[in-house]
Amino acid sequence: MSFLHPTTLTKESFSPFGELITLEESEHFAINQGTTERYHALSEVDVSEQSGKAIISLFRGQSFSLPFQLKVMERHPLGSQSFLPVTQNDDHSYLVVVAPSFCKTEDDIVNNLCAFVAKGFTGVTYAKGVWHHPLISLDRVSDFIVIDRKGPGNNCDEINLTQKITVKF
Amino acid sequence: MSFLHPTTLTKESFSPFGELITLEESEHFAINQGTTERYHALSEVDVSEQSGKAIISLFRGQSFSLPFQLKVMERHPLGSQSFLPVTQNDDHSYLVVVAPSFCKTEDDIVNNLCAFVAKGFTGVTYAKGVWHHPLISLDRVSDFIVIDRKGPGNNCDEINLTQKITVKF
Numbered sequence: 001m002s003f004l005h006p007t008t009l010t011k012e013s014f015s016p017f018g019e020l021i022t023l024e025e026s027e028h029f030a031i032n033q034g035t036t037e038r039y040h041a042l043s044e045v046d047v048s049e050q051s052g053k054a055i056i057s058l059f060r061g062q063s064f065s066l067p068f069q070l071k072v073m074e075r076h077p078l079g080s081q082s083f084l085p086v087t088q089n090d091d092h093s094y095l096v097v098v099a100p101s102f103c104k105t106e107d108d109i110v111n112n113l114c115a116f117v118a119k120g121f122t123g124v125t126y127a128k129g130v131w132h133h134p135l136i137s138l139d140r141v142s143d144f145i146v147i148d149r150k151g152p153g154n155n156c157d158e159i160n161l162t163q164k165i166t167v168k169f
Numbered sequence: 170m171s172f173l174h175p176t177t178l179t180k181e182s183f184s185p186f187g188e189l190i191t192l193e194e195s196e197h198f199a200i201n202q203g204t205t206e207r208y209h210a211l212s213e214v215d216v217s218e219q220s221g222k223a224i225i226s227l228f229r230g231q232s233f234s235l236p237f238q239l240k241v242m243e244r245h246p247l248g249s250q251s252f253l254p255v256t257q258n259d260d261h262s263y264l265v266v267v268a269p270s271f272c273k274t275e276d277d278i279v280n281n282l283c284a285f286v287a288k289g290f291t292g293v294t295y296a297k298g299v300w301h302h303p304l305i306s307l308d309r310v311s312d313f314i315v316i317d318r319k320g321p322g323n324n325c326d327e328i329n330l331t332q333k334i335t336v337k338f
Binding site: 088 | 190192200201202204205206207208209210211212213214215216217222223224225226227228229230231233240241251253255256257290292294303304312314315316319
């Protein structure tokens with residue numbers, strides 16, 4: 001068994017895997033005659049390949065806790081997938097486990113895994129083709145707004161992890 | 170001065186203006202080895218005209234209360250615009266004021282206005298070209314995830330309301 005320790009989630013540390021969705025250091029400006037502040041383009045949505053369209057869904061994820069043994073990694077080769085927690089509680093958190101899109105085998109993935117803990121109203125956009133573990137909400141059932149792709153073509157690859165890898169602090 | 174009274178917001182009553190985003194009566198199914206429930210395609214995103222792309226932003230809207238005098242109506246002729254409140258509190262609410270896309274003048278808009286109160290985790294997608302009042306959060310400053318269009322072309326028409334129309338219960 002091997003262990004994976006989460007590191008600090010920042011725009012920079014997440015950039016190889018997509019975009020971090022956060023109000024911190026984001027461009028914002030007043031609109032609507034000054035009555036609304038727009039935090040602009042926190043993430044782009046990249047789903048147009050093979051005539052894909054963006055759709056808005058909600059994912060309700062079961063509660064997990066650390067240590068957590070990873071089960072499977074998946075990726076969407078035709079489109080980005082964005083997750084935004086429907087909460088602003090700073091004690092809300094979830095685990096983000098990713099591997100770069102160049103990985104082709106379980107060994108590639110295992111050798112390039114990164115884990116992060118996302119807190120409060122912090123979202124992620126997994127770029128097209130980036131490997132990620134399915135949703136791991138921590139400590140409570142959690143709802144996420146998800147923006148991803150609907151359209152023709154195979155848009156999901158999965159690799160079951162036969163090696164035992166456990167995420168723990 | 171004339172008055173506009175909000176009516177009940179349902180998928181059916183909102184359908185001339187776009188899509189209501191709600192978990193009620195929505196398609197849902199288990200994914201991620203049964204650990205996540207996916208409430209699927211609560212809304213589509215319609216932004217591809219003239220090479221548009223979807224972006225994810227956050228709007229922080231000031232607090233208003235009823236009675237509320239309408240100021241301006243706007244529409245986005247090239248793309249849909251979706252609003253999802255970042256809350257699941259059932260006592261959270263906002264005002265939705267719309268007019269059909271066929272309206273061309275202030276008189277057209279005024280003669281076809283509809284107002285609704287959206288509560289809790291209820292979102293709306295304004296269809297392409299549907300007239301709507303800028304964000305009117307009720308009773309508190311409120312954050313909304315917004316999915317709309319980035320791209321070339323003029324995507325905002327505005328008509329200032331010179332007639333005094335007040336929304337009240």
